[in-house]
Amino acid sequence: MPQAVPPQVVADSPLAGEGGWVRPDCETLLTRFERVYAAGDCTASPPPKAGIFAEAEARVAARNFAAEIDGGPGDRFNGTGYCFLEFPGQRASALEGPFFAQPPEVRLAEPDTETFVRKQAFETERLRDWLDVGVS
Numbered sequence: 001m002p003q004a005v006p007p008q009v010v011a012d013s014p015l016a017g018e019g020g021w022v023r024p025d026c027e028t029l030l031t032r033f034e035r036v037y038a039a040g041d042c043t044a045s046p047p048p049k050a051g052i053f054a055e056a057e058a059r060v061a062a063r064n065f066a067a068e069i070d071g072g073p074g075d076r077f078n079g080t081g082y083c084f085l086e087f088p089g090q091r092a093s094a095l096e097g098p099f100f101a102q103p104p105e106v107r108l109a110e111p112d113t114e115t116f117v118r119k120q121a122f123e124t125e126r127l128r129d130w131l132d133v134g135v136s
């Protein structure tokens with residue numbers, strides 16, 4: 001499998017830390033620069049590089065940025081996430097848990113119909129909220 005490397009534009013920037021990755025505080029997502037946050041695949045945060053973490057980190061970063069401007073409590077990312085695996089027979093399983101734990105305390109549940117429904121709802125929400133696409 002090819003090794004993950006940071007995008008050159010990130011590695012060349014003042015934001016880059018060791019290995020060329022951005023290394024924000026893993027709970028607040030704040031970088032060492034005032035009011036500059038980093039989330040997702042360009043970071044060397046502990047959770048794996050996955051969309052579910054990029055989304056959750058970005059929400060925390062946005063709330064903290066807004067709190068800096070408008071006041072408010074801000075937010076902290078707790079490292080919890082999941083990944084669905086689909087199985088034949090309209091069943092799915094989720095690999096989930098707290099990824100900040102060392103080692104990560106993730107568990108893979110047995111595939112079932114409830115998780116398949118949860119996976120479908122997850123997909124429908126994102127297609128609707130991000131792309132304005134309805135699913136019939």
Ligand SMILES: Cc1cc2nc3c(=O)[nH]c(=O)nc-3n(C[C@H](O)[C@H](O)[C@H](O)COP(=O)(O)OP(=O)(O)OC[C@H]3O[C@@H](n4cnc5c(N)ncnc54)[C@H](O)[C@@H]3O)c2cc1C
Nearest residue numbers: 007009039040041042049050051052053054055082083084
């Ligand atoms: C084949 C594959 C399957 C995956 N499956 C899953 C999955 O099932 N579940 C899951 O959770 N995650 C999955 N992932 C991981 C997930 O896609 C990433 O973790 C997620 O997209 C990271 O989001 P991001 O916004 O940090 O980065 P990206 O989605 O990579 O977004 C970065 C954006 O920056 C833009 N960009 C790059 N350079 C520049 C530049 N110089 N100037 C301006 N813009 C620039 C890019 O065009 C891109 O739009 C998968 C990834 C791959 C490749």
